[in-house]
Amino acid sequence: MEKILVAVGSTRRPKLNAVWEALTVVGPSLDPNALFDVVGIEAESGVGHTPLARAELMAGARRRAEAVAQLARERGEPWRYFVGLEGGLDVVNDSGRRLVFLENWAYVLDSTGRGAYGQSGAILLPEALAVRVVDEGVELAEAIDAFAGQQGVRDAQGAWGILTNNLITRQDAFRVAVINGFAPFFNPLYAPR
Numbered sequence: 001m002e003k004i005l006v007a008v009g010s011t012r013r014p015k016l017n018a019v020w021e022a023l024t025v026v027g028p029s030l031d032p033n034a035l036f037d038v039v040g041i042e043a044e045s046g047v048g049h050t051p052l053a054r055a056e057l058m059a060g061a062r063r064r065a066e067a068v069a070q071l072a073r074e075r076g077e078p079w080r081y082f083v084g085l086e087g088g089l090d091v092v093n094d095s096g097r098r099l100v101f102l103e104n105w106a107y108v109l110d111s112t113g114r115g116a117y118g119q120s121g122a123i124l125l126p127e128a129l130a131v132r133v134v135d136e137g138v139e140l141a142e143a144i145d146a147f148a149g150q151q152g153v154r155d156a157q158g159a160w161g162i163l164t165n166n167l168i169t170r171q172d173a174f175r176v177a178v179i180n181g182f183a184p185f186f187n188p189l190y191a192p193r
Contacts, residue, residue, distance in 0.1 A: 002034045007072060007079040009043030009064030013155060015085045016040045018174035026179055029186035039079065043067040050133055050140040051088030054103065058117060060086035061107040069109050082109040083181070085174055087158075090122065091134060100130035102140075102159055104173040108181035118180025120173035123163050 004027075008019050016038055023036040030036075044067060045051075045060035064084030072079045084107040092099050101122035109115040125133075132143040141154040148162045158170020184190035 002031070004031060004034045004036050004081070005039055005077075005079045006036060006081040006083060007039045007041055007068045007077070009041060009045075009068045009082070009084045011040040011042050014158060014169070014171040015174055018085070018171045019083055019178050021171070021175045022178035022182065026182045026186055030182070041068050041071060043071075043084065045084075045086055047086065047088075051086060052091050052134060054090045054105075057086045057088050057090065057103055057105045058107070060084070060088070061105040061117070062115070065107040065109045065115065069111075072111075080111050081182075081185075083107070083178060084109075085177065087170070087174070088140070089125065089130075089133065098130070098134075100125045100134055102163070104160075104170070104177045106174065106177035106181035108178070108185065110185065114185070116181050116184040118177045118183065120177040120180075123160065123168075125159075125163070129159075 008016055020038045027036040043064040046063045047056045047060035051057045051060055061084040065082045069082040087104040090101045090103050101124055103122045104120035106118040107115060129143060129147050132138045133140050140159060144153045144159045144162055145151055153162060157166055160173045161169040
């Protein structure tokens, strides 16, 4: 059985686990005769510590995937797919009222240069948390720890877990984004017509 390596532009456990979980679902559709494995490589996003717009989230995910793909070319690594993940906020105006949503984005790139985005969905931040992050510039990881009265939330259930009472964790949200990002690679409906 062929082994296909998927390089992820992060070494954070929730992100790596999310990609691994997504591959257990989409892997057989990508190649039913292959085993998939995940390699974590630290990659810069080029965006702020807590992105505050969808475009910034998408750019951060794409830059991470592209950075890992570039590293693979330079080193001659056999990695077949490259995944960039970015979480942050999307600040929108709804009839004059500010709404701040937590979102997770993935960008999946293959060794031929074909790429696709995937998104997790979104959850509304409580106003007190939005003020700390958006208005006061506190990093979301620090703000969610204080908001929840806990330490290390980012590497555990994440803000998603805090806001949904662990019905959806940070890892779950990234898993959905990764599945969505891989969809054009395994679903024939995405083929050019």
